[in-house]
Amino acid sequence: MDLELVASDAQEGKKQELKLWLRLLATTKLMSQEIRRRLRREFGATLPQFDLLAQLYREKDGLRLGELSSRTMVTNGNVTGLVERLEADGTIIRERLEDDKRVTVARLTEKGRTYFEGMAEAHERWIKEMMAEVEPTILTRLLAEVGAVKESAQRHLSEED
Amino acid sequence: MDLELVASDAQEGKKQELKLWLRLLATTKLMSQEIRRRLRREFGATLPQFDLLAQLYREKDGLRLGELSSRTMVTNGNVTGLVERLEADGTIIRERLEDDKRVTVARLTEKGRTYFEGMAEAHERWIKEMMAEVEPTILTRLLAEVGAVKESAQRHLSEED
């Protein structure tokens, strides 16, 4: 057994996954903390709220809470609270379906629509600003490569659903 | 003005930053939810706790709460609570410095050290498993590219500290 090979093997390719994971985590944490701060300061909103509104924005007829839950990757119980707070300040409305009284549909109000448009514009600007120093070609490549990581992860979850 | 060019321009290079951001967010969310679930099920721990313990593990003499706060990217107020809970179940201990009675140092207990080693081993295995389908060369390239995104973002925060 060649010690040099073992040694280089141990320091070179080893723990690449772990390092990448930690870096991904640190990067998104850094960026979302910044986005959070700005959303709060300039719009009095939170990131989960922004995320939820973004889903509703592209569905004029609204979405059921369950659908909202899976699209935002947030648990049902959590969606209930988010929707309650957003309804309280008039951004969205919630109504029971007549056909099936179990389901509740949430929809943006007119006020909510304008409100979201302002945030979305700023949000996109902030992201571009933060990624300003990354080459466009790298950006494109990253999009694909991160996609590969996501798909790999998706195939290795414990109990599928 | 060539409409076709405009059209392809609008769909090709546009919003790459936004798309990448959303994908990064979705990927880390997916993976950390899975890690969270497993840490909880198999060790009764949470991700922030694991993160905090990892910092203490490599510092035999412990760390001041402020240092812990900046390394884990968690606010001071939050560290207080995390440390309290971890101290309560005997994983770490907290003691005031004699020289400077403002500072508190947290350190792993012997029990905490063994406990963490078990988690760390499993954690690394899970990460590798989730990234199993990503080519090693891509992994290495991603590490550098994500690093570039992080550095760009770091240079574009609102008020520096």
Place this chain on the structure above:
DNA sequence: GGCAATTACTTCAGGCCTCAAGGAAAGTCT
């Protein structure tokens, strides 16, 4: 029809998270 299983949402306990305000110790300035 009647009853079990499923589906859609809500509630709750426990923990994470931030920001802002506060208390106490140490450092600084005159």
Place this chain on the structure above:
DNA sequence: AGACTTTCCTTGAGGCCTGAAGTAATTGCC
């Protein structure tokens, strides 16, 4: 020394987050 400032941590309010248990409404099966 005494007052001002800074540093380090804690507290508290408000919101996010999950998993588990609970309540209706609907569906499916006999």
